[in-house]
Amino acid sequence: MVRYSKLAFRQTVYEYGTDLCWTPMILAKEFNRNRFARDSDFTVSTNRPQPPTIVQFGANVPLELARASSLVAPFSNGVDLNCGCPQSWACAETLGAALMEKRELVRDMVIETRDHLRRDGWAVGKEKDMDNPKGRSVSIKIRVHKDLRKTMDFITTVLGPEHDRHIDFLTIHPRTRSTPSSTPINVEALEVLTSTFGDKVPILVSGDVFTLNSLPFTSPLLLSRPQQSQTPLMQIPKLAGLMSARAILANPALYTGHDACPWSAVDTFMNKVARAPLPFKLVLHHLSEMCAPGMGPNKNALLSKPERAAMLACANMVDLIDFLDEKRAAATTQQSTPGINDGIIPPTGIRRDIQTSSRLLP
Ligand SMILES: Cc1cc2nc3c(=O)[nH]c(=O)nc-3n(C[C@H](O)[C@H](O)[C@H](O)COP(=O)(O)O)c2cc1C
Structure with missing residues (x-):
């Protein structure tokens, strides 16, 4: 799930066991206004099977995200809002990680998107619509704050009411906006967030998923796999999935268990x-x-x-x-x-x- 995850790459990783493929972040505003942006940013295959695809948008206006989501809904399985991109150009435009300071805006964007998709006739009932061919998901990808209480407030606001939360799932990249990617992910933060919210919303982790047997934590998702670490690893029992970026670029066969690219x-x-x-x-x-x-x-x-x-x-x-x-x-x-x-x-x-x-x- 990186800016390189164009169709051919998504098809490749899908053939090697990836369940869900993300597009690179697409700017919703440009996508809505420009046919060339649409043609170059998002392509799908007419050959079946189509990899289950989440289209990721960069947006900061509810209607822009909702309209762009409407446009891609017939050709994808869901839409995701990027609240993690740390690049200065994105943050200067209140996109990506800058949204981590705008929790009400993020909530409004996902609410408007879900409403728009529902009005278009898509099934947005989360788990209830998982097997529905018209089912479409709305999700977000976030980083964490230095003060984890802010991340808790953020997630609480965006989730909304427990009986009808606003998002289908949440991806957490447990680094702050300024943590370099060479610093290991903050497993303690992941543990706190998954134990607090893991029963309310499925949580995926993004960061340092390098191979299936060298994860920096243990998870029931991978119970059958021996961990290679010498030091005891923290348990993350309430994790729903793994997302890989740098490692899957180098080894698209990661999820079939290959520890290097075949x-x-x-x-x-x-x-x-x-x-x-x-x-x-x-x-x-x-x-x-x-x-x-x-x-x-x-x-x-x-x-x-x-x-x-x-x-x-x-x-x-x-x-x-x-x-x-x-x-x-x-x-x-x-x-x-x-x-x-x-x-x-x-x-x-x-x-x-x-x-x-x-x-x-x-
Ligand atoms: C080259 C590159 C491009 C990326 N593009 C995106 C993107 O478009 N959207 C996004 O949410 N994250 C993007 N990321 C961040 C990754 O999704 C991921 O959160 C981060 O790299 C940590 O995961 P990793 O250790 O598996 O690489 C990108 C990362 C890299 C290295």
């Missing part, structure tokens, strides 16, 4: 890109993430640093596909025993896969 995920990504193209520079960026050491303890990489530099020098898609096919073939030959490069999908070669799938293109 070649098969590169194949899958390239196949998705063939059908749902991305700008070439963006493709290179994804591949340089996927072929480098990941965020978890396993620091194996699909390509060495010089190889990654050579990959970045590829001038076009054809050169890139040839380069990857060559490297992948060499890696497969070298590999006599199963290891991290094992594919879930049998090895096929990128070029052959793309030629096969291109026959399916209209």
Whole structure:
């Protein structure tokens, strides 16, 4: 769930066990007013299955969020309001993390959005409408305050009445607006917030989800997985889900239990890109993430640093596909025993896969 999570990437992670995919943050105001913004910011596939998709908006006006949500509702499973983006340009516009100081405004935005979707005929009954094809969710993603009491007040205001809360679920990134991402997440804050609110609203955590067996806490969600940490970890019993950003960029197969990116995920990504193209520079960026050491303890990489530099020098898609096919073939030959490069999908070669799938293109 990062600014890179365009369609091809969402399809890739969905194929590797991700339940719910977020779009990058889209500015609601521009989305409402500009057709080009709509076309470039949000694409969906006509091929089924469509990854369950949450469209994330940046907004600070209730009607803007409600209208943008109306526009995407037919093509998505829900909308999310970003209250966590710490970038200065966003905060200067009272977007992202600046909204953590505007709890009434956030409440008004989610109320207006839910009402608007209901009036449009969507089912916004939360758990009651989970299996309803017309069911659509409204959620928010937040950071925490230095003084956790402010975060408690914020959540209490946004949730509203217990019998009919205003949001379907809540994602918490347990860092403050000014905490660098190199500082570990605040697990104590997560524990306090999930024990206070976890029975009232499903809570997801975003931050330091690097691999499934190296989480900085324990959770019944993952009881069957051995934890690699030497120090005892805090229990977070009331957690409903995990969200990954940096680590899933490096390893889209994270949720199938791979602790490093397998070649098969590169194949899958390239196949998705063939059908749902991305700008070439963006493709290179994804591949340089996927072929480098990941965020978890396993620091194996699909390509060495010089190889990654050579990959970045590829001038076009054809050169890139040839380069990857060559490297992948060499890696497969070298590999006599199963290891991290094992594919879930049998090895096929990128070029052959793309030629096969291109026959399916209209
Ligand atoms: C390159 C990049 C882009 C991001 N874009 C978004 C975004 O569009 N919306 C959002 O809510 N968070 C965004 N985030 C924050 C992540 O969702 C996440 O909260 C944060 O990176 C911590 O999680 P991680 O340890 O899994 O990376 C972004 C993070 C990175 C590194």
